[in-house]
Amino acid sequence: MEPAAPTIAVVMPVFNEEAVLPEVFQRLTTLFDAHPENIWRAILVDDGSRDGSNTLMVAQTKRDARFESVVLTRNFGFQAALAAGLSVADQADATITLDADLQDPPELIPALIERWREGAGVVLAVRKSRQETGLKRLGMDLFHATFAGFADSSRSEQNTGTFGLMSRKTVQAFNRLPERNRFFPGLRAWVSEDVAEVTYDRQNRAAGQPKQTLRSLVRYALDGVFSFSRLPLRLVSYLGLFIAVIGFSLGAFYAVRRLIGIEHAQTGFTTLVTLVLFLGGVQLIGIGVLGEYLGRIYDEVKQRPLYLVKHHHHRE
Numbered sequence: 001m002e003p004a005a006p007t008i009a010v011v012m013p014v015f016n017e018e019a020v021l022p023e024v025f026q027r028l029t030t031l032f033d034a035h036p037e038n039i040w041r042a043i044l045v046d047d048g049s050r051d052g053s054n055t056l057m058v059a060q061t062k063r064d065a066r067f068e069s070v071v072l073t074r075n076f077g078f079q080a081a082l083a084a085g086l087s088v089a090d091q092a093d094a095t096i097t098l099d100a101d102l103q104d105p106p107e108l109i110p111a112l113i114e115r116w117r118e119g120a121g122v123v124l125a126v127r128k129s130r131q132e133t134g135l136k137r138l139g140m141d142l143f144h145a146t147f148a149g150f151a152d153s154s155r156s157e158q159n160t161g162t163f164g165l166m167s168r169k170t171v172q173a174f175n176r177l178p179e180r181n182r183f184f185p186g187l188r189a190w191v192s193e194d195v196a197e198v199t200y201d202r203q204n205r206a207a208g209q210p211k212q213t214l215r216s217l218v219r220y221a222l223d224g225v226f227s228f229s230r231l232p233l234r235l236v237s238y239l240g241l242f243i244a245v246i247g248f249s250l251g252a253f254y255a256v257r258r259l260i261g262i263e264h265a266q267t268g269f270t271t272l273v274t275l276v277l278f279l280g281g282v283q284l285i286g287i288g289v290l291g292e293y294l295g296r297i298y299d300e301v302k303q304r305p306l307y308l309v310k311h312h313h314h315r316e
């Protein structure tokens with residue numbers, strides 16, 4: 001007996017992507033048609049789009065039963081949209097995650113599936129090249145370099161984004177992770193086993209503008225650091241210790257000078273001001289770091305759902 005055809009889910013968060021969606025549908029359909037050995041499920045998550053994306057997606061689900069669309073009640077952000085898609089994909093044998101802007105070419109999907117069939121639990125699509133330039137690129141490189149230092153991420157993870165494949169087991173493990181502040185590549189690395197890689201050239205956005213603002217990327221980067229490491233707290237402790245030792249030595253030094261009568265004059269105003277301001281600054285940074293963790297704990301204890309679903313369009 002032939003083994004049953006595996007179900008492959010393709011999860012794609014969509015936020016105001018009307019300009020690229022027709023090409024997305026067309027390229028996915030071509031791919032699906034070329035590989036009838038798999039049962040395909042394209043799970044498009046509408047993250048509160050305000051343009052024509054929703055209409056296009058609903059029309060597509062009516063046209064082709066392999067497409068379904070999960071509509072969130074409003075814009076919850078990329079991470080939440082991805083989580084929504086992954087929870088719908090819970091029962092698929094393997095799940096592909098990719099951006100809707102075609103920066104991640106769907107044509108690579110068969111190569112990812114191939115590695116999964118060979119036994120990989122997670123297949124990462126590793127970028128040989130990137131299209132981002134300038135400040136954004138610098139920020140991304142800086143982030144990946146520091147993140148690699150903070151968490152035990154492997155080298156290849158530095159060049160991966162959303163694009164990749166997860167087996168059913170890893171998706172289900174991912175869906176069970178309870179945290180609210182979600183940094184997808186980090187969490188995927190956390191649940192992954194038997195990681196394989198496939199390299200590719202990252203494309204330019206097929207159309208439209210990037211939907212993630214620099215601000216949301218910075219927030220994402222902070223989530224990456226604070227949710228995966230306590231190093232900032234430790235650094236602050238070390239800094240405090242370092243300054244305390246210097247302060248103590250200086251104190252002893254001046255006390256001795258005073259006692260043996262070398263120093264009488266009331267000098268040192270500049271030193272004093274400098275020290276007060278410096279220590280004030282260091283303390284504020286310390287409090288800020290504490291606040292980052294505290295705020296995240298606050299988010300976790302509230303136990304709010306990551307997203308709310310309005311509709312799930314699919315044809316039975």
Ligand code: UDP
Nearest residue numbers: 013014015047077078081099100210211212
């Ligand atoms: N996206 C989303 N919700 C948002 C912002 C973006 O679902 O609030 C989707 C977007 O439609 C795209 C993916 O997330 O499919 C990546 O977004 P974008 O291409 O803007 O990010 P970048 O390429 O700059 O990382």
Ligand code: MG
Nearest residue numbers: 099101103210
């Ligand atoms: Mg993009």
